[in-house]
Amino acid sequence: MTEVAERVLVPFAGPGSGVGELSWGQQVIWRGIELSGGEPSILTGRALLAEGATVDEVAEVLSYLMSRHQSLRTRLRRDDDDHVLQVVYSSGEHYLEIVDAPDDADGLEFSFALMDEYEKAPHDCFTDWPIRMTVVRQRGVPAYRVMSMCHLTSDAFGMLTMLKDLGDWDPLTGLAKEPLITSKPPVTAMEPLEQAQWQCSPAGVRRSAMAEKYWERLLRAIPPRRFPESTDKREPRGGIVIYDSPATLLAIQSIAARTQTDTSPVLLAAYAVAVARVSGFNPVVPRVFVNNRFRGRLADTVSPVAQTCTCLIDVGNITFDEAVKRALVASISAFKNAYFKPVRIREVLAAVCEERGEEVDLGCVYNDRRLVAPREATATLPEPADVQAALAKSELSWEERTEEAADPFHVHIRESLDSVNVLVVTDSHYVAPGDVERILREMEAITVAAAFNPDLPTGV
Numbered sequence: 001m002t003e004v005a006e007r008v009l010v011p012f013a014g015p016g017s018g019v020g021e022l023s024w025g026q027q028v029i030w031r032g033i034e035l036s037g038g039e040p041s042i043l044t045g046r047a048l049l050a051e052g053a054t055v056d057e058v059a060e061v062l063s064y065l066m067s068r069h070q071s072l073r074t075r076l077r078r079d080d081d082d083h084v085l086q087v088v089y090s091s092g093e094h095y096l097e098i099v100d101a102p103d104d105a106d107g108l109e110f111s112f113a114l115m116d117e118y119e120k121a122p123h124d125c126f127t128d129w130p131i132r133m134t135v136v137r138q139r140g141v142p143a144y145r146v147m148s149m150c151h152l153t154s155d156a157f158g159m160l161t162m163l164k165d166l167g168d169w170d171p172l173t174g175l176a177k178e179p180l181i182t183s184k185p186p187v188t189a190m191e192p193l194e195q196a197q198w199q200c201s202p203a204g205v206r207r208s209a210m211a212e213k214y215w216e217r218l219l220r221a222i223p224p225r226r227f228p229e230s231t232d233k234r235e236p237r238g239g240i241v242i243y244d245s246p247a248t249l250l251a252i253q254s255i256a257a258r259t260q261t262d263t264s265p266v267l268l269a270a271y272a273v274a275v276a277r278v279s280g281f282n283p284v285v286p287r288v289f290v291n292n293r294f295r296g297r298l299a300d301t302v303s304p305v306a307q308t309c310t311c312l313i314d315v316g317n318i319t320f321d322e323a324v325k326r327a328l329v330a331s332i333s334a335f336k337n338a339y340f341k342p343v344r345i346r347e348v349l350a351a352v353c354e355e356r357g358e359e360v361d362l363g364c365v366y367n368d369r370r371l372v373a374p375r376e377a378t379a380t381l382p383e384p385a386d387v388q389a390a391l392a393k394s395e396l397s398w399e400e401r402t403e404e405a406a407d408p409f410h411v412h413i414r415e416s417l418d419s420v421n422v423l424v425v426t427d428s429h430y431v432a433p434g435d436v437e438r439i440l441r442e443m444e445a446i447t448v449a450a451a452f453n454p455d456l457p458t459g460v
Helices: 024-035 055-068 107-120 156-166 192-199 202-221 246-259 263-279 320-336 342-356 384-393 433-450
Strands: 006-013 018-020 042-048 074-078 084-088 091-101 131-138 141-150 238-245 287-290 307-310 364-368 395-401 409-414 420-427
Touching: 006 055, 018 192, 024 192, 024 307, 024 342, 042 107, 042 156, 055 091, 055 131, 055 141, 055 156, 084 192, 091 107, 107 131, 107 141, 192 202, 202 307, 202 342, 238 246, 238 384, 238 433, 246 263, 246 320, 246 384, 246 420, 246 433, 263 320, 263 364, 263 433, 287 320, 307 320, 320 433, 384 433, 395 433, 420 433
Parallel strands: 091 131, 287 364, 364 409
Antiparallel strands: 006 091, 018 084, 042 141, 074 084, 131 141, 238 395, 238 420, 287 307, 409 420
16 A cells, blocks of 8 residues: 555535435446445546646645535435435545655556556545545655546546546547646536436436336347356456457448448447357347436536446348448437436336246446547548558457456447457356457457458358
């Protein structure tokens, strides 16, 4: 554990306070925390401080953020029935931490190590403020700002909103730079307390009911399983596999331009075709992550609003270009129906399973997490030789995972400017590790083969 050299008291005060239900986005995160044994997921980031930056200036950043955004001054409370509520404070005090990096250490590496440490550090959502900020000092000079936040407070798009609000977001690197706090208009985005109030209103109940009907129809129609029985159940059963493919990035540029889409439905189609080829099951039914920020007054909220929604993609007996179109249509349907009261969807799932007399598997999750990397096709498209040459640069790596994953097959499309980087959190008792590798290689193979062939069949 890195030793804290100093703590600077930071007061904050901002508009809005009160006690209320958790918003739907908060409910999703809180359930994940409960299922994991009470350990929250932590989001981290770091910023290179400008030459001459002072500790007081970083303290001002912390005070500004907590004063401006209600979710950053929110804690949880249990009522007399052990029901969890959110409590927004109008004012309070926090601490900015200062740590000293060794004189001979690489400051950047030290900052990354501190971020890793903060990801694993204990956090109490009932007593701790959700944000933690630290100045990394080297040879007595403030060099980096390291920040961590409880996922209950924000999600990836929320953190991006917060950095943009600071005025220090670099779209080329995805890193924060010198903070530029200026006079700004009041926050107009719907904060979690107001979100929860609307979600409990008749309008919110109707919105959830619309999504519940979509889920009910889909759950009645889909096959019960996503994969056959695993033939390679290992101990420890969990694993993480990463596949990095520069060739896929080049290939999807060509396909996106030809099909007049961006690269998101192209990658989703590649995922669907690959899973169908390996599993033998079609249609493919992932739960896709939806950021929900296209909804009224949610575009600029810092709070978590992302939810998942089932997405049915039939890729049988069609071309890959047609699969891209179907993935686009299916994802739009999911986007429309990813805003709901979480407990109601669990109730719908339980009722449909009882009606069918079998469990319906929703363990496949797909999350395109790219924030910085452009999703549109580039102006200059690759040549066939470029794609073929890039195949030699593909890399696959595994690491064991001892803790149980919330979802047994969770695919993340991660940030990368020069490749498609896919991370899969998986359970060998759910899908054989060899099949996971085959899916990743098939995603690359289908996009490379379809890059310059509009008539390529999916092979499903």
